[in-house]
Amino acid sequence: MGEPEILKSLLQRAIESVRADPVHDLSLGLRRKIWRSLGREQGRGPGYARRVALALTTARLVLPLWELKSSQDRTPHTVLDAAEAMRVGRLDKIEAQALWQRAWDHMVELSSSDEDSQGAAAGFSAVQALLTCIDDETFPLTEDDAHLRDNQVDAEDMDASMFAAAASAGGPSWDASSDPERRLQFWEWWLSEAVPHAYRAVASSPIEFAVASVNPQPGGVRAAGRIFEGIIRVGDVFSVAFKLTPVRTPEGYGPSIRSDDRPVSIRIEQIRAYGHSFQKLEAGMTAELVLSGDGAESLAQGDVLGGELCV
Known part of the structure; x- marks a missing residue:
């Protein structure tokens, strides 16, 4: 099953936007449009399953950056395993929420005293992939501002792909020391491979x-x-x-x-x-x-x- 034309058109628009952006960032507004195009329905249907699959694939891409930071701390692996358990009904929502909160607090504590921004961002990406499994991605059912940026929302509302992009680039898009070219490579992969694969994987x-x-x-x-x-x-x-x-x-x-x-x-x-x-x-x-x-x-x-x- 291929992607619908509306999704293909949106992905092409997003690639052009990222390439033209001065720091090669993909706006949160455009990502929300992409999430919505994967399936608008509420509940545990195929749209939700595609967004969960996308978040997990995204977090796993940058997981090696965490492993370089800390081979002993398995927090990101634990939350990714929990997300897999929840998506097949082996972990209930209350348990998953409690695990997410502990993992989030742990990452916040580590990031406040650690200079390894790549590793920390990779850890946050895994934690937020679990949050996607718990609550789905946040997107309005009506049209949204395509120019909305990640630094316009609270940290806990930032998603796995934002943190994965930050891990790839060595910092978020508003960090002048981050690498725009590496950010571009990440978003091109996300738009050309990760999103289409997530759509096709779930009939x-x-x-x-x-x-x-x-x-x-x-x-x-x-x-x-x-x-x-x-x-x-x-x-x-x-x-x-x-x-x-x-x-x-x-x-x-x-x-x-x-x-x-x-x-x-x-x-x-x-x-x-x-x-x-x-x-x-x-x-x-x-x-x-x-x-x-x-x-x-x-x-x-x-x-x-x-x-x-x-x-």
């Missing part, structure tokens, strides 16, 4: 699973029901739950009304059907799903689980 598949009954148990919430669109697999993560209300008309029943949408992050741990365990479930099949994650405990009969799942 999307619309699915809907109607919940007929719910049985919370210690090993996970069990939800029996029927899938009536798409294919689901063990390890997939639903991004939304909602209600469907049938509408009666003089001619019979019309299309159901969708309501009560709420974002969730519910992972499929097991699929059981017809007395057997399955790795996937196709449209028309009934089954019992063993579920975990944010929102699983609040499921009720009549809910529909869905979204654009990553495949």
